[in-house]
Amino acid sequence: MCLLTVSGYSFAQDDHGVQAIGQMEFQKNCASCHGMDGKSGGSFVEFLKVQPTDLTTISQRNGGIFPHQKVYMLIREPEGAEGHGTLEMPVWGDRYSQEIIDQYGPDYTGPGGSVNERILELVFFLLSIQE
Numbered sequence: 001m002c003l004l005t006v007s008g009y010s011f012a013q014d015d016h017g018v019q020a021i022g023q024m025e026f027q028k029n030c031a032s033c034h035g036m037d038g039k040s041g042g043s044f045v046e047f048l049k050v051q052p053t054d055l056t057t058i059s060q061r062n063g064g065i066f067p068h069q070k071v072y073m074l075i076r077e078p079e080g081a082e083g084h085g086t087l088e089m090p091v092w093g094d095r096y097s098q099e100i101i102d103q104y105g106p107d108y109t110g111p112g113g114s115v116n117e118r119i120l121e122l123v124f125f126l127l128s129i130q131e
Contacts, residue, residue, distance in 0.1 A: 021121045030122070038126070066127050
């Protein structure tokens with residue numbers, strides 16, 4: 001078991017539960033561009049102006065260390081993520097939106113749990129697919 005603290009939130013990772021939920025979250029909201037395996041071969045690639053990033057090499061691109069906080073913040077505030085649209089309308093709508101966090105708080109429990117939980121589930125899944 002691993003305990004991760006990101007942006008003041010602690011989240012325990014077990015071997016199956018969090019990663020499985022994160023994988024479902026990824027498949028539903030990210031795989032259309034990044035591919036089911038995270039290597040950027042999603043079904044929408046041909047329609048994109050910017051090639052999606054290979055998400056299995058995040059650690060490689062960061063000196064062999066997975067940057068949990070950086071990944072979390074990139075999902076939460078995607079203004080630096082080329083191809084994810086504007087802050088007001090990223091491709092995933094308000095599912096991980098800073099605006100929703102600001103309006104309702106970080107523990108807002110809209111469909112599928114709190115915004116922070118959904119982001120952390122994705123972070124743990126992305127960690128699990130690193131090569």
